Amino acid sequence: MNKRRIFNIALTVVSTALFVLWGVFMFRSSYLRVFESLGDLLQSAKFYFCEIFGIEHNITATVSGYSGVLQWETLLPKDFETFQETATDYVTLLGNPDNFKSWGVSTASKIGNGAKVIAILLPCLLVFIFAVKKIYESGNTKHNKDTVPLKVFKAVMNVTYKPVKKTVLGYVAFLKEHSWIWICWLILWAFSLNLASIAIEFLAYYLYFAVSYRFETLYIQFVKLVIDLQVVFGKFPWWLIGLAAYPLFNRFRQRIATGKLRHNEAKNCGFINELPIVSITCGSMGKKKTTAITDMTLSQEVMFRQKALAILQKTDMKFPYFPWICFEMELRKCMEYGTVYNLATVKEWVQIKRQRFMRHHNAKLQLYGYDYKRYGHNYDDALKVSSLFEVLETYALAYFIYVIQSSLIVANFSIRTDNKLIDEGNFPNWALDFFPKKQRKSRFAHILDFDVLRLGKKVLENNPKAGSFEFGVVAITEIGKERGNNLELREVKKKNEDTNQKNDLFNSWLKMCRHSATVDNYPFIKVFTDEQRPESWGADARDLCDVINIASASDQKLALPFYTIEEMISEWAFNWFINLYSDFRFRRGDNTLLVYVLKGVTAWLWRRNIRVYNKYGYSTLKIEKERGTMDGKIEKKRYYLANRKIYSHRFSTDCFSDYFNDMARKTKVGLNDYIEYASEKATIDELKMQNSYFINGLYKDADGDSA
Amino acid sequence: MKTVKRIIAVLLLTLTVLVVGYLVYTGSRLTESQGNTQTEVVYEQTQNI
Numbered sequence: 001m002n003k004r005r006i007f008n009i010a011l012t013v014v015s016t017a018l019f020v021l022w023g024v025f026m027f028r029s030s031y032l033r034v035f036e037s038l039g040d041l042l043q044s045a046k047f048y049f050c051e052i053f054g055i056e057h058n059i060t061a062t063v064s065g066y067s068g069v070l071q072w073e074t075l076l077p078k079d080f081e082t083f084q085e086t087a088t089d090y091v092t093l094l095g096n097p098d099n100f101k102s103w104g105v106s107t108a109s110k111i112g113n114g115a116k117v118i119a120i121l122l123p124c125l126l127v128f129i130f131a132v133k134k135i136y137e138s139g140n141t142k143h144n145k146d147t148v149p150l151k152v153f154k155a156v157m158n159v160t161y162k163p164v165k166k167t168v169l170g171y172v173a174f175l176k177e178h179s180w181i182w183i184c185w186l187i188l189w190a191f192s193l194n195l196a197s198i199a200i201e202f203l204a205y206y207l208y209f210a211v212s213y214r215f216e217t218l219y220i221q222f223v224k225l226v227i228d229l230q231v232v233f234g235k236f237p238w239w240l241i242g243l244a245a246y247p248l249f250n251r252f253r254q255r256i257a258t259g260k261l262r263h264n265e266a267k268n269c270g271f272i273n274e275l276p277i278v279s280i281t282c283g284s285m286g287k288k289k290t291t292a293i294t295d296m297t298l299s300q301e302v303m304f305r306q307k308a309l310a311i312l313q314k315t316d317m318k319f320p321y322f323p324w325i326c327f328e329m330e331l332r333k334c335m336e337y338g339t340v341y342n343l344a345t346v347k348e349w350v351q352i353k354r355q356r357f358m359r360h361h362n363a364k365l366q367l368y369g370y371d372y373k374r375y376g377h378n379y380d381d382a383l384k385v386s387s388l389f390e391v392l393e394t395y396a397l398a399y400f401i402y403v404i405q406s407s408l409i410v411a412n413f414s415i416r417t418d419n420k421l422i423d424e425g426n427f428p429n430w431a432l433d434f435f436p437k438k439q440r441k442s443r444f445a446h447i448l449d450f451d452v453l454r455l456g457k458k459v460l461e462n463n464p465k466a467g468s469f470e471f472g473v474v475a476i477t478e479i480g481k482e483r484g485n486n487l488e489l490r491e492v493k494k495k496n497e498d499t500n501q502k503n504d505l506f507n508s509w510l511k512m513c514r515h516s517a518t519v520d521n522y523p524f525i526k527v528f529t530d531e532q533r534p535e536s537w538g539a540d541a542r543d544l545c546d547v548i549n550i551a552s553a554s555d556q557k558l559a560l561p562f563y564t565i566e567e568m569i570s571e572w573a574f575n576w577f578i579n580l581y582s583d584f585r586f587r588r589g590d591n592t593l594l595v596y597v598l599k600g601v602t603a604w605l606w607r608r609n610i611r612v613y614n615k616y617g618y619s620t621l622k623i624e625k626e627r628g629t630m631d632g633k634i635e636k637k638r639y640y641l642a643n644r645k646i647y648s649h650r651f652s653t654d655c656f657s658d659y660f661n662d663m664a665r666k667t668k669v670g671l672n673d674y675i676e677y678a679s680e681k682a683t684i685d686e687l688k689m690q691n692s693y694f695i696n697g698l699y700k701d702a703d704g705d706s707a
Numbered sequence: 708m709k710t711v712k713r714i715i716a717v718l719l720l721t722l723t724v725l726v727v728g729y730l731v732y733t734g735s736r737l738t739e740s741q742g743n744t745q746t747e748v749v750y751e752q753t754q755n756i
Contacts, residue, residue, distance in 0.1 A: 090737050093736060094730075099736060102732075103728070106732060107728065564716035565713070565717065565720065568717075
C-alpha cells in the first residue's frame with residue numbers, strides 16, 4: 001500500500017468521523033425526526049391497509065398532525081384560517097406606501113454601505129493602475145525571463161497551491177474509484193439535513209391521503225415541509241446554500257439546453273424524411289453546404305438504425321412466440337464467419353433454411369423448437385398472407401442492417417461517426433445520441449468507389465467491388481465536378497472506349513438504387529450531394545432531386561438559458577485583457593506577475609465560454625427547397641446545425657486540401673517570392689508578368705497592328 | 708441585439724433581487740408586527756390577572 005493510498009484512506013476515515021460527529025451534535029433533531037417519521041409511516045401503513053380491506057380500527061394517522069420534535073416558529077401560521085388572515089395582512093402590507101418607503105430607506109442604507117466600500121477601494125485601484133502603468137512603461141527584450149515577483153509567486157505556489165491541488169484531485173479520483181464512499185456520505189447527509197425525514201413523511205402522507213382524501217390536512221403538510229427544510233436553510237449561511245445550489249441550477253439549465261438541441265435534431269429528421277432519395281444542397285462558397293450534407297448524413301444514418309429497429313419490433317409481433325433470440329444468434333454467427341455479408345446473402349441464407357425445413361420438417365433444428373402447429377406459420381394482415389419464412393426474411397434483413405457494426409455512410413470525403421453498439425449477449429442496443437455526456441469511440445465513413453454506383457462501364461475493369469452496394473447513406477461533395485452538366489459533356493460520347501459520364505449508367509443507378517435497399521417497403525438508401533449551383537449537375541440526374549438552396553446561415557445561438565451575464569463577463573474580461581496584453585507584448589519580452597495572474601483568470605473564463613458554446617451552441621440555416629425540375633415553387637424551411645454534433649471533428653471543410661498541398665510542395669516558390677509592383681501604377685513589364693489572356697491579347701493585337 | 712439582450716438580462720436580475728428583497732422585507736415586518744401584537748396581548752392578559 002503506497003503512501004497516497006494510506007493518506008486517502010485516513011482522510012476518508014477522518015471525514016466520515018467528522019460528518020458523523022457533526023450530525024450527532026449539530027443535527028441531532030434531524031435523527032429524532034427520522035424516528036418520528038418512521039412512526040408516522042407505520043401508523044399510515046396500518047391506516048391504509050385497514051381502510052383498504054374495510055377492517056374496523058381506531059388508528060390515528062399521526063402524519064396528519066404537527067411534529068413533536070421540530071417545533072420551530074416559521075413565518076407560516078399553524079392553521080389555514082390564520083394563514084388566510086396573515087396572507088391578507090401580507091398583501092395589504094405589500095401595497096402599503098409606508099412599508100415601501102421603509103424598504104427603500106433600508107435598501108438605500110445597504111447600497112450606501114456598498115458605496116462606502118467602493119469609495120475606499122476606487123482610489124486604491126486607481127493608484128494601483130497608475131503604478132502598474134509606470135512600472136510597465138519601460139520596455140525590454142528579456143525573452144521568457146520571469147520577473148522577481150513572479151519567481152517568488154511561483155515558488156510560493158509550488159509549495160502551497162500545487163500540492164493541495166494534486167492532493168484534492170488525487171482524492172477526487174480515489175472517491176470516483178470507490179463510489180460507495182460518497183454514496184454513504186450522501187446518505188449520511190440526507191439524514192443530517194432532514195431530507196430523509198421529508199421523503200419518509202411524503203410516503204406516510206401518500207398512504208394516508210390515498211384512502212382518506214382529507215384535503216384540509218394538505219396545508220399542515222406544507223407547513224411541516226417548511227419546518228423540515230429549516231434545518232437546511234436555518235443552519236447554513238445564504239452564500240453557502242447559493243454555492244451548493246449552483247451545480248443543481250447548472251444541471252437544470254444544461255438539461256433544458258440538451259432538450260432544446262434534441263428537439264432541433266428531431267425537426268431536422270422531419271426535414272430529411274421529407275426529402276426524396278437524392279438531394280442536392282446548393283449555395284455559394286462558405287454557406288455551409290458540405291456541413292449541411294454531413295449533418296444530414298449523420299442524422300440519416302441514425303434514422304436507418306432506428307427504422308431497422310422499428311421493423312424488427314413490428315416483425316416480432318407477427319409471430320410473437322417465435323424464439324427470435326436463437327434466430328438472431330445464428331444470423332450473427334453467419335455474419336462473423338462471413339457466409340452472410342450483404343442483403344443478398346441474408347436472403348439466400350433464409351432461403352436455404354426454408355428449403356431445409358421443407359425437406360425435413362425439423363422444427364427443432366430449423367425453427368429453434370418453434371411449435372408452428374400450435375402457434376401457426378402464416379400471418380394474415382388483412383391485405384395478404386405471409387408465410388413464416390417471408391417474415392423471417394424481413395426480420396433477418398432488418399437485423400442485418402441494425403446490427404452491422406460499421407458506419408452506414410459511404411462518401412467521397414471522410415465523416416466521423418461515434419455511434420456505439422452496446423451488447424451484453426442478448427439483443428444489442430445502439431447508443432445513437434449526438435449529445436452524449438462522454439466521448440465515444442470513433443469510426444469513419446467508407447471510401448466511396450464510384451464504380452460501385454455505376455451500372456454500365458467501370459473505371460477499373462473487373463472491379464471486385466462493382467455491384468456490391470445495396471444500402472446506406474451516400475454523401476458526395478462537389479457532385480457537379482464529378483458528373484458535369486450537359487454543356488461540359490458535349491464533346492463526351494456514349495460510344496467512347498473509355499468510361500465516361502455518359503456510358504457508366506450512374507444516372508440509371510440513381511433512378512433504381514432503392515430496389516436493392518428496400519426492406520419491408522422502406523428504402524434504406526439516401527444520397528446527399530452538394531454543389532455551388534444546381535445547374536452544374538446534368539438535368540437528367542438533377543431532376544430526380546430536391547434542390548436545397550442555403551439562403552443564409554444565422555449567427556451562433558445558445559440553447560443554454562440564463563447565460564447572458566456570464567457570457568458578458570467573459571467577453572468583457574477577454575477584450576479588456578487582450579488590449580492590455582497586446583500593448584504588453586509589444587513593449588516587453590519578459591513574464592510578469594500581473595500578466596501571469598490576469599492571463600490565467602481570463603483564459604479560464606474564455607475557455608469556459610468556448611466550452612459552453614461548443615456544447616450548447618447552434619446556428620440556423622435558412623433554406624429554400626425546390627424540386628429538381630426547378631419550376632420555381634419554393635418552400636422555405638429551417639435546418640439546425642448543433643455545434644456539438646457537427647463540429648466535433650466530423651469532417652474536414654478542406655477535404656481536398658491535400659491535392660493543393662501536394663502541388664504547392666512540388667514548387668520551389670511561395671507568396672514571399674512573388675514580385676511586388678514597384679509603384680501604385682503597373683509598368684508594361686509588370687503587366688506582361690501577369691500571363692493574363694486579356695493583357696496578352698492586347699499586346700498581341702498591338703504588335704500585329706504595328707507589324 | 709446582443710447588447711439589448713444583455714441590458715435586459717442585467718435589468719431583470721436587478722429587478723428580481725429588488726422584488727425578492729421587498730417580499731422578504733415585508734415578510735419580516737409582518738413577523739415583527741405579529742410578535743409585537745402577541746407581546747401586547749400577553750401584557751394585557753397579565754394586567755387583567
